[in-house]
Amino acid sequence: MKRGESKSRSQRQLRIGEVIRHVLVQLIDRGEANDPGLDGVSITVTEVRVSPDLRNATAFVMPLGGTGSDEILESLNRAAPFFRRRVAAEVDLRRLPSLSFELDATFDNADHIEALLRSPTVSADVTAPRDPDPDPDTDIDTEKDEA
Numbered sequence: 001m002k003r004g005e006s007k008s009r010s011q012r013q014l015r016i017g018e019v020i021r022h023v024l025v026q027l028i029d030r031g032e033a034n035d036p037g038l039d040g041v042s043i044t045v046t047e048v049r050v051s052p053d054l055r056n057a058t059a060f061v062m063p064l065g066g067t068g069s070d071e072i073l074e075s076l077n078r079a080a081p082f083f084r085r086r087v088a089a090e091v092d093l094r095r096l097p098s099l100s101f102e103l104d105a106t107f108d109n110a111d112h113i114e115a116l117l118r119s120p121t122v123s124a125d126v127t128a129p130r131d132p133d134p135d136p137d138t139d140i141d142t143e144k145d146e147a
Contacts, residue, residue: 010052016093017048020057023090024048024083033082037075041068046104050097057097060104069103076101 009017024045027033042064050057063072076083080099088096116122 009049013050013052013054016054016097017050017057019091020050020087020097020099021045021048021059023087024059027083027086032086033075033079035075035079037071038079041072043072043076044104046106054095055097057099059099059101060106061101062104073101073103 028038028043028045031039044062044064045059046062047060048057049060059076061073061076063069077100080101084096084099087099
């Protein structure tokens with residue numbers, strides 16, 4: 001683990017990330033960024049992670065259908081200073097974190113896990129018959145003593 005990096009994020013980081021996410025969703029939905037790469041594209045902002053020092057924020061996004069994600073990501077990062085200024089106008093923070101955008105891989109990870117669960121080897125383990133539970137009232141030690 002790197003210095004200054006913690007396993008769980010603080011309540012302040014989570015709260016600021018959620019506020020920034022809501023504002024970004026509104027700005028993207030309204031189409032306020034005058035970037036040709038973002039015209040007519042539906043984008044989901046799944047999460048905004050804020051660094052512990054609150055200086056950097058990474059917005060995880062996924063275009064609807066997942067098509068053209070590289071071009072959309074490039075357009076979002078190109079428009080990041082615009083989004084930062086607009087978020088600063090909407091959110092009352094002493095210092096707003098710098099914004100960057102990344103593709104959200106959780107959907108791909110979920111598809112991978114689902115494919116693993118549907119694989120024949122895992123399905124065989126899941127559907128294997130179980131041994132019946134032993135009677136909880138029967139004590140193994142008392143059975144030995146009686147014999």
